[in-house]
Amino acid sequence: MNKINPWFVAICIWSLAPLLWQLYTSFSTSEALTMPLSEVEKRWTFDNYIQILNAEPPFWRYLINSTILSLSTTIITLILSIPAAYSITKLPTFIANNFKRVLLSAALFPYVLLFLALLEVARKLNIGNNLLALSIPYSALSIPLAVLLISSAFNDLPDGLDEAARLEGLNLFQRFRYILVPLIRPAVASTSILVFIFSWNEYPIALTWLSKENVLTLPVAIARIAGSSVYSVPYGAYAAATVLGSIPLLIVVMIFQKQIVSGLTKGAIKG
């Protein structure tokens, strides 16, 4: 194990290089990005960060928007998916399999095709420019995959646990609370990450639903960052926004990753 595996290094470079490049760009002046380095007087700068944080509204506003939206989407998705997944495991195999097929096709459907129709819905119901309302389509799009992931976790639970809990006198809610959800925590954690990242990154629906400055989500806000003139592209500011926008995501992944790993190593599933 002392020898460093070259493949490991290659994979690290492959996956980290874009992030490091982004970080590098965010601290570079625009001259450093567009001109030969020998002619650049000032190479490093915080201007990109200062620019986006001093914009009106300031950048952290969008971070908060995206966090609220992603959290509410994740919570709604979990609240609806966990009982649905549980009930699928209680169905006769034939019906359950067909249900899963339908869910899989829904999960695989290219959702971009839906955004015009969704815009129409938003207009009819008058919920455009409402940040939390956006978590309705986000949850709807996340639920099929979430149900599939969580129901397979329920299926992997050893036989008899649910029934033993029933005999102990636990009602359905108590079984979820004390037995079932704690046991499928790894699956819940990984599902949460997927849903959170999806809502964090989602662009087309957010772009069409939101137009007021102060309710925008990160991806939409980043796309709106303007350069000093119409002809210049603010690479540095984009990069700075991306770096700031990735930090909450990294934190979320780190929190849940610990849970997933501990769930796997402790043998929480196998008794």
Add this chain to the structure above:
Amino acid sequence: MSLILNNIGRKVSRNWIIRNLNLRVENGQCLALLGPSGCGKSTTLRLIAGLDKPSEGSIILNDKDITSISPVDRKVGMVFQSYALFPHLSIAENLLLGLKIRGINLPEQQRRVSNILSLMQLEGYANRKPSDLSGGQRQRVALARALLREPMIYLLDEPMSNLDAQLREELRTELRRLILNKDKPVVYVTHDQHEAMAMANRIAVLRNGELEQIGSPEDLYHKPSSLFVATFIGRPQINQLTNENKIIKAIRPENIYLDDSGLECKLIYREWLGNNQLWLLNSPKGNLRMLCDASLSVPERIQISWSKNHEHLFNKYDGKRIY
């Protein structure tokens, strides 16, 4: 006071898992449900526990129809084959959970759990997780959980099938001490005929979802109602002689003895079992197992015989007992 199953049947899609089952277990009695896998014995237990609903018939416990009552209100103490301990909770938490749900006050919860832990000789394990315990200890925890429910009836689903032989012996003693002879009906599911005979007052042999025979272990052993029961009960297995006409003759290995005027055989192999030995013989009537004293040495010419009284006769077509 007793458990009565009245013409119970359960159908899943179009198949009857179990049908026309009538059983009665008195308080303090242990009934073993015995049969090969898929015979419906576990289904029967689940029906009694209320985990599944019967498609027909009724279940009566202590003169009360419990057919449509929820599992909790039936007050059954069930022990699962897989133990079904909650893996994320410590042993104490496993035992406390049910008490907490039933609204028993905290000091009483603690008192009952520490009592049951000492009864089970598990005092040092209260804060361990089930995965830290051996199979036998886990089974004792499962038993403790069932006892804490103060059940009206005990249901044991293959409680020892995951344990090694020595632990089984120990746990049998434990089961007798804690559950049997406690003035509550006990239903014990097993596929092990030896275990059934050791533990139960009465044995019900199930086959393809129907009751093949019910009776005391002695009845089943000496008067099996069909060839199926005869081959299922008793080890080494009963010998089936090459059939004559429409009849299958069967003879238990221990009823065969050496006899100078008997059937001449050749020895195929010899198995030493400690207190006795098993000979597999090739006879004109087919291969026969013979159980004899451990000290017996193999004679030059093996000639065997048995008494007509010990023969079991079965109909060749339906396997039913003729005599």
